[in-house]
Amino acid sequence: MDKEAEKRTEIGRLGEFGLIKVLTAPFKAQQATTVKAIGDDAAVLAPEEGKQVLLSTDMLVEGIHFDLMYTPLKHLGYKAVVVNLSDIYAMNAVPQQVTVSLAISNRFSLEALEELYEGIRYACERYGVDLVGGDTTSSQKGLIMSITAIGYAQGQTVAYRNTAKPGDLICVSGDLGAAYLGLQLLEREKQLFLESSADFKPDLEDQKYCVGRQLKPEARRDIIAYLAEKGVKPTSMIDVSDGLSSDLLHLCTQSGTGAIIYEDSVPIHEEAYSLALKFNLDPITCALSGGEDYELLFTIAPDDRQKMMDAEDITIIGIMLEENQGINLLSKGGNLHPITAQGWDAIQRLGKP
């Protein structure tokens, strides 16, 4: 929201090829599988013998998926890459390349796009992935990003959604609900800002964790590395993007299983817990339905239980059951509540004009 003395280079002055050149010049290929990155009709990748190639793609639309009122462009670039990498990790695979396509209105200057690409570059460097292509064009309104991540795995190690079995233990990494609460906080501060005088200062200091989880999520590369190190192959896996409820339902529906989740086992960060109460929200509801956690939700064979107990940041939260036993939350009070897809709901979003 700071406009003073900002340098502004009109994008039209550069042309498409000039723009791509400026934006992608700082990217250096790191991966042996990257044969040819940007600059031809297509990127060229060479997987090693016996490897499988995995592709995941996401589209992010301004006003639908992000709000530039409170999302710094650098964070947006970082998050856009990370959430795609998360999809590759969720297959128990390792991402090595990304493509980034942009549609942009002329509201954006070169400096704004450079900020966006700085975030993209940080993510690429941190996760060791190469930017290998994309497309850049104009939009009629706002910023639209389409990102594709490419990963590799040995064939047998890929973890699908449809291979869980009754009796498998349900595990989740990290904690849940904080990103959603961070979003609520940012939305509240935005409203206060819009209704207030010019010198309004948002107060986010005490909720750094939740705001950080919303604006700068990380993908759980460490969990995939831990599983590989311990020789554990998840029997099914997904990343928590839509919310624990919705993503658990994907595993159960595709695997043909039921499940039970223990409320008192669901990991919730203490800051998220108290922020939920401050907003008059039920912390477990935020954890179940919030979404955008980008944690890994996976199932393991019962024999691997101890290896999960030994892990620093993995929690066993339930067990897979037979399909006819339903999908339920066992509350702290000892009652069973059916779990429904109250996570991120495309219906509401698609209903917008």
Add this chain to the structure above:
Amino acid sequence: MDKEAEKRTEIGRLGEFGLIKVLTAPFKAQQATTVKAIGDDAAVLAPEEGKQVLLSTDMLVEGIHFDLMYTPLKHLGYKAVVVNLSDIYAMNAVPQQVTVSLAISNRFSLEALEELYEGIRYACERYGVDLVGGDTTSSQKGLIMSITAIGYAQGQTVAYRNTAKPGDLICVSGDLGAAYLGLQLLEREKQLFLESSADFKPDLEDQKYCVGRQLKPEARRDIIAYLAEKGVKPTSMIDVSDGLSSDLLHLCTQSGTGAIIYEDSVPIHEEAYSLALKFNLDPITCALSGGEDYELLFTIAPDDRQKMMDAEDITIIGIMLEENQGINLLSKGGNLHPITAQGWDAIQRLGKP
């Protein structure tokens, strides 16, 4: 433009997953390299031993790249896939998969999207590629598509843009300029329609070829097959999407060569030729700067000349020179004109609001 008794199912009723299911149900995987298509965090592809994987991606924005006033959704879906496949063929490789991501405003009904996907499916079937993933979300305005094509090649056969040498012959498939003239015609008919009474009937009968080249282009799979059959590896290659001038400049700049193009050799379809004259345009200018032809522009070693002469739909249009000899058109009158990038110009488009 026909609105009578049109069935309309609101997309919001289906939800994101329901929508994906309905739209992608008719797609059947055809490729041995497709291990897992839609329905998990990522698509899984398994290239054969020693093969390289190629990726190409494009973003298409309503109001920038297409106008639904005169573009049937089925044609749009078909074209969106084909232009991406063209990028893979332009690497002398064979596409086998695509991903399709959409951002859509609630102006679009399920039936409209099914029409779009019917076109996508026709293209997939015709070119033998599998739809393996994508993302579907809402937009604030109009339709935005992001398509990624994945192709495969033996490492040594990939044709890059930066490997042409002085003395190489410059070849092009098919003919040039017709798609641009088709677009001019559609734009003119649109204006007439907007200014006229309700029973206006566009008159496109005599220009079927040009309109077809604009609305339903094909990628030159046959040329790639011919080159493979004859054992010819192009020394450089690109597809003509921005216009012959602009795309030739890419080959020359990246290869560090000059070039000469013979005006009287540039292939122009007779319908395009007479339509250009009707519009008071110079046919050679349309061929040089029109774009969207999706023909292959490539260079070959002089020894392969006869094989090009024998081909049904390949024309030798010039020769690569030393860089200091410049890049020129030799006109029918015998004069040299410098070739500049007057093709599709991102600057103009990015300058739009």
